[in-house]
Amino acid sequence: MLFAVVVGALTWSAPAQAHGSVVGPASRAYHCWERWGNDHMNPAMQTEDPMCWQAFQANPDTMWNWMSALRDGLGGQFQAQTPNGTLCSNNLSRNASLNKPGQWKTTTVGNNFSVHVHDQASHGADYFTAYVSKQGFDPKTQTLGWGNLDLITQTGRFGPATDYTFNVSTSGYTGHHVLFVIWQASHLDQAYMWCSDVNFG
Incomplete structure (x- = not known):
């Protein structure tokens, strides 16, 4: 009986851990999960998608929990609390593989495109801020820092929904280029940061 109660409690608490990510253009962790999550033992990943390969080797949980790259209580002090070179992992050590430069798979975009964020828990957003890495920055050889970014847009508030x-x-x-997006959630002071790799065609 006690075992059943504990299992039930764990099952009930799981949805509280669900949050969200940029799914279009796919963030690094989401891409690796979407492409390889059901095939992550395939040795072909090493040659076909070497950056996802190194991420799975470093910590598979980065991909299994692609929706949970959050930090609490930053109070909007994103730059002060996120050192250069840790932006793509949101300064989370468990996601450090996402900071590594290399041949990340890209999504082709034009000058004008849409960003799609999936929010499993319908938290809402105080705002989203989007940056693009500067022309001349090379994601294949350089780690991303704040000085490498151009601010593109900051949105207004979004009410609770599963997709924005x-x-x-x-x-x-x-x-x-790297598309870098910050999501300031509305339900608590939670900040999410992601890198998506895009190719401006």
Whole structure:
């Protein structure tokens, strides 16, 4: 009976751990989970998708919990609380593999595109802030720092929902860039940060 009660409590508490991520253009962890989650033991990943391979080798939980890259209580002090080189992991040591430069798979976008955030727990957003890495920054060889980013947009508030979409308008970018998005959730002072790799066609 006690075992059943404990299992029931664990099952009940699981949804509270669900949050969200940028699913389009896919964040690094979400891409690796979406592409390889059901096939993560496939040795072909090492050659076909080496950055996901190194991420799975470092810590598979980074992908299994692609929706949980959050930190509490930053009070909007994102830059002060997130050192250069740790932006893609949201300064979470368990997700450090996401900071590594290399041949991350990209999503092709134009100058104007939409960002899609999936929110499993319908927290709402005080705002989203989106940056693009500067022209000349090379995600294949450089780790991302605040000085490598151009601020593109900051949205207004979104009410609770499972999906949010906002538009991004850019110009002058070509090739592989990092889209860096911050989500300030509304239900608590929780900040999520993600890197998505895009190719401006």
